[in-house]
Amino acid sequence: xxxxxxxxxxxxxxxxxxxxxxxxxxxxxxxxxxxxxxxxxxxxxxxxxxxxxxxxxxxxxxxxxxxxxxxxxxxxxxxxxxxxxxxxxxxxxxxxxxxxxxxxxxxxxxxxxxxxxxxxxxxxxxxxxxxxxxxxxxxxxxxxxxxxxxxxxxxxxxxxxxxxxxxxxxxxxxxxxxxxxxxxxxxxxxxxxxxxxxxxxxxxxxxxxxxxxxxxxxxxxxxxxxxxxxxxxxxxxxxxxxxxxxxxxxxxxxxxxxxxxxxxxxxxxxxxxxxxxxxxxxxxxxxxxxxxxxxxxxxxxxxxxxxxxxxxxxxxxxxxxxxxxxxxxxxxxxxxxxxxxxxxxxxxxxxxxxxxxxxxxxxxxxxxxxxxxxxxxxxxxxxxxxxxxxxxxxxxxxxxxxxxxxxxxxxxxxxxxxxxxxxxxxxxxxxxxxxxxx
Amino acid sequence: xxxxxxxxxxxxxxxxxxxxxxxxxxxxxxxxxxxxxxxxxxxxxxxxxxxxxxxxxxxxxxxxxxxxxxxxxxxxxxxxxxxxxxxxxxxxxxxxxxxxxxxxxxxxxxxxxxxxxxxxxxxxxxxxxxxxxxxxxxxxxxxxxxxxxxxxxxxxxxxxxxxxxxxxxxxxxxxxxxxxxxxxxxxxxxxxxxxxxxxxxxxxxxxxxxxxxxxxxxxxxxxxxxxxxxxxxxxxxxxxxxxxxxxxxxxxxxxxxxxxxxxxxxxxxxxxxxxxxxxxxxxxxxxxxxxxxxxxxxxxxxxxxxxxxxxxxxxxxxxxxxxxxxxxxxxxxxxxxxxxxxxxxxxxxxxxxxxxxxxxxxxxx
Numbered sequence: 017x018x019x020x021x022x023x024x025x026x027x028x029x030x031x032x033x034x035x036x037x038x039x040x041x042x043x044x045x046x047x048x049x050x051x052x053x054x055x056x057x058x059x060x061x062x063x064x065x066x067x068x069x070x071x072x073x074x075x076x077x078x079x080x081x082x083x084x085x086x087x088x089x090x091x092x093x094x095x096x097x098x099x100x101x102x103x104x105x106x107x108x109x110x111x112x113x114x115x116x117x118x119x120x121x122x123x124x125x126x127x128x129x130x131x132x133x134x135x136x137x138x139x140x141x142x143x144x145x146x147x148x149x150x151x152x153x154x155x156x157x158x159x160x161x162x163x164x165x166x167x168x169x170x171x172x173x174x175x176x177x178x179x180x181x182x183x184x185x186x187x188x189x190x191x192x193x194x195x196x197x198x199x200x201x202x203x204x205x206x207x208x209x210x211x212x213x214x215x216x217x218x219x220x221x222x223x224x225x226x227x228x229x230x231x232x233x234x235x236x237x238x239x240x241x242x243x244x245x246x247x248x249x250x251x252x253x254x255x256x257x258x259x260x261x262x263x264x265x266x267x268x269x270x271x272x273x274x275x276x277x278x279x280x281x282x283x284x285x286x287x288x289x290x291x292x293x294x295x296x297x298x299x300x301x302x303x304x305x306x307x308x309x310x311x312x313x314x315x316x317x318x319x320x321x322x323x324x325x326x327x328x329x330x331x332x333x334x335x336x337x338x339x340x341x342x343x344x345x346x347x348x349x350x351x352x353x354x355x356x357x358x359x360x361x362x363x364x365x366x367x368x369x370x371x372x373x374x375x376x377x378x379x380x381x382x383x384x385x386x387x388x389x390x391x392x393x394x395x396x397x398x399x400x401x402x403x404x405x406x407x408x409x410x411x412x413x414x415x416x417x418x419x420x421x422x423x424x425x426x427x428x429x430x431x432x433x434x435x436x437x438x439x440x441x442x443x444x445x446x447x448x449x450x451x452x453x454x
Numbered sequence: 455x456x457x458x459x460x461x462x463x464x465x466x467x468x469x470x471x472x473x474x475x476x477x478x479x480x481x482x483x484x485x486x487x488x489x490x491x492x493x494x495x496x497x498x499x500x501x502x503x504x505x506x507x508x509x510x511x512x513x514x515x516x517x518x519x520x521x522x523x524x525x526x527x528x529x530x531x532x533x534x535x536x537x538x539x540x541x542x543x544x545x546x547x548x549x550x551x552x553x554x555x556x557x558x559x560x561x562x563x564x565x566x567x568x569x570x571x572x573x574x575x576x577x578x579x580x581x582x583x584x585x586x587x588x589x590x591x592x593x594x595x596x597x598x599x600x601x602x603x604x605x606x607x608x609x610x611x612x613x614x615x616x617x618x619x620x621x622x623x624x625x626x627x628x629x630x631x632x633x634x635x636x637x638x639x640x641x642x643x644x645x646x647x648x649x650x651x652x653x654x655x656x657x658x659x660x661x662x663x664x665x666x667x668x669x670x671x672x673x674x675x676x677x678x679x680x681x682x683x684x685x686x687x688x689x690x691x692x693x694x695x696x697x698x699x700x701x702x703x704x705x706x707x708x709x710x711x712x713x714x715x716x717x718x719x720x721x722x723x724x725x726x727x728x729x730x731x732x733x734x735x736x737x738x739x740x741x742x743x744x745x746x747x748x749x750x751x752x753x754x755x756x757x758x759x760x761x762x763x764x765x766x767x768x769x770x771x772x773x774x775x776x777x778x779x780x781x782x783x784x785x786x787x788x789x790x791x792x793x794x795x796x797x798x799x800x801x802x803x804x805x806x807x808x809x810x811x812x813x814x815x816x817x818x819x
Contacts, residue, residue, distance in 0.1 A: 026469055102724060181469065256755065269756040341462050347469040354463050380475055380528075381573035386656075386703040395755040399703070417754040424466030432474045433573075439465040 019247035020257040022393040023402040032184045037316045046322030049107040049357035053080035054155045058119035064095045072121040083156040084146045088301035088320035090119040102344040102358045125297045144292035151283035156362030167275045172210040175254030176217040176284045180346030183366045186302040188316045200287030213241045220248040236270040251424040269420045306366035310336040326356045340372035348425045380433040387428035398427035413444035479532030485645035492641040495635035496545035496606025501634045505542040508554035512538030515562040538764040540580035557583040567719035577740045579734025609684040611729040625683035636686040646692035655696040663691040670720040690732035714739045
């Protein structure tokens with residue numbers, strides 16, 4: 017079985033894995049932050065009182081590394097103001113009040129002659145559709161599909177690992193939209209012209225693996241696209257680890273990118289979004305998320321981008337009693353929120369509600385058991401970085417490669433002394449990035 | 455929905471493993487029970503008394519010190535119990551009642567708490583306690599119970615002094631002269647298997663330790679199996695050298711540490727005046743742990759020796775810019791310096807963006 021070194025086996029609790037994707041009711045209003053992606057923030061193209069239609073471009077940026085934003089419902093623009101944001105805390109956002117109708121913008125049209133489109137045209141369609149990596153990082157997809165000429169891409173990986181506990185949105189979409197994902201993947205392949213194409217899926221999703229194998233056979237693509245059965249271990253779906261698991265190539269540390277080893281990785285939902293954009297002409301206005309944990313009816317939902325989390329929780333029957341945490345994302349890498357007054361953004365993969373924490377153990381001094389080191393998928397020494405960070409010795413943190421940490425959380429998870437290692441490493445990283453700027 | 459909610463906000467991850475320090479310590483204590491029971495069985499009820507005195511005085515010492523220094527009381531975590539138990543198991547069953555008490559007080563107070571408590575001590579506390587006792591009352595510490603009437607000494611001592619070699623089966627079961635918990639190889643191996651199975655200890659230190667003793671015993675034309683089964687090697691390799699706090703933290707470091715322990719043990723056993731060398735070899739290697747850690751630092755995933763062409767370019771630019779700026783800044787007042795820095799930061803902004811993008815890109819996709 018393909019895997020990497022390090023990693024952990026948390027309790028997966030994928031309670032919604034058998035629940036088919038339901039379409040969430042039309043939200044009363046949507047909050048669309050101007051920054052939902054990595055890169056330059058968008059400038060609004062509309063103003064208050066404007067009437068917008070579904071799929072209409074309402075914000076964009078001239079920068080290359082950015083992604084435009086589209087109205088996900090039709091209605092009236094209430095205003096553009098600061099609103100709560102699940103990742104950034106606060107961000108200028110366009111608020112649209114629904115008119116109850118679903119009026120599509122004229123620009124949204126099915127395309128008939130997809131095969132005739134050139135690479136540049138395809139890339140432009142993807143860029144204009146505002147597609148970003150839907151696995152969580154929200155990096156604009158057209159940038160990933162435009163590697164600089166000196167980097168030749170020979171391998172493309174479609175990421176269906178979904179290693180985060182609780183989340184099942186990717187699993188469901190793989191089961192329910194298999195063909196569309198493959199067609200979206202074919203477009204990626206057409207643009208990048210790689211030699212090897214893989215779809216990596218963890219072996220706790222056997223039915224998805226079987227389905228993909230069957231569909232690929234039906235479509236006559238079984239020789240071109242290979243399904244890779246991956247060991248179920250967290251963080252299998254992290255880009256660098258996934259690349260290592262499948263190709264045994266190591267993405268260089270200290271800021272190296274997958275393209276440095278000739279690889280591009282895309283999430284399965286991103287491939288589905290590419291299909292929608294190219295074949296249906298639909299920009300990225302909705303995505304599948306998992307609402308799970310301490311809610312009455314956990315669900316996999318197809319939601320409009322910008323839908324307030326509160327409305328979705330109500331649709332899931334409301335909270336159970338005594339909730340303690342609302343997390344945007346999964347339990348390992350998700351961000352704890354202080355309110356449910358936040359919108360779903362392009363990068364949101366789920367909302368996990370936790371009961372008042374069961375584990376409230378006291379933090380102790382490090383006993384040097386070395387578990388954090390053994391489990392670190394980046395081969396770092398978390399406890400050393402943490403100890404130096406606590407002393408504000410950032411030179412040492414740099415020596416121990418704090419910046420190579422992508423905060424998967426394995427170290428904090430296994431620590432028997434319950435030291436918040438990720439917290440300290442984040443602190444060190446923040447200081448080191450500040451230094452770099454100077 | 456109306457009622458007020460209090461939400462916890464913390465850094466990821468939001469789930470944690472159930473294992474904690476207490477569990478680890480109590481598992482090690484459980485793993486030592488077969489050896490303790492074997493000791494009591496072979497050496498009589500006096501051994502039980504020594505164990506109880508040693509454990510209770512260790513716990514009481516820890517309690518008193520933590521109360522005096524107003525630190526959180528952590529006697530429940532089992533680490534003091536473990537130190538007391540380990541110390542008792544490496545004492546002769548004939549020691550007077552005050553020896554385990556003094557040993558435990560020294561182990562906890564000087565061996566552990568003086569450095570800052572669990573996690574900060576340099577030497578294995580139980581071994582430090584024993585070293586203190588051996589140095590202070592050498593005669594009392596080396597009086598052995600005569601189970602085997604023929605020799606009346608530990609197998610290692612009888613080999614060294616009289617050239618008599620004890621049989622394997624006796625060594626394996628433990629009905630021989632020696633410390634309370636060190637004689638029964640079978641009991642120790644049961645405990646060790648439990649710890650390895652539960653992944654409390656790593657195989658590297660015991661394997662390197664025992665393997666080195668085996669190889670060097672062979673080289674020195676000794677019986678390797680005898681050297682492994684006799685004396686304190688098994689209890690030392692599985693229960694003392696594997697102490698997290700005082701052994702290296704990396705995998706390679708553990709191998710080096712185990713090798714060092716094994717090498718010193720065989721040297722001390724064969725070339726020194728003492729019949730046994732496990733205790734001193736572990737203590738000596740404890741002292742080298744920070745050094746080993748420093749030289750076995752891990753290279754991050756994807757590390758390549760920095761290529762001068764690519765990586766040197768960017769920093770060079772920055773450095774030259776800095777150097778040009780510095781003299782100008784020196785001439786100006788403090789306010790001027792601030793302005794200069796601001797201008798410089800603005801110029802660098804596009805670079806920040808690239809750094810951020812790269813970082814985000816590194817995460818899950």
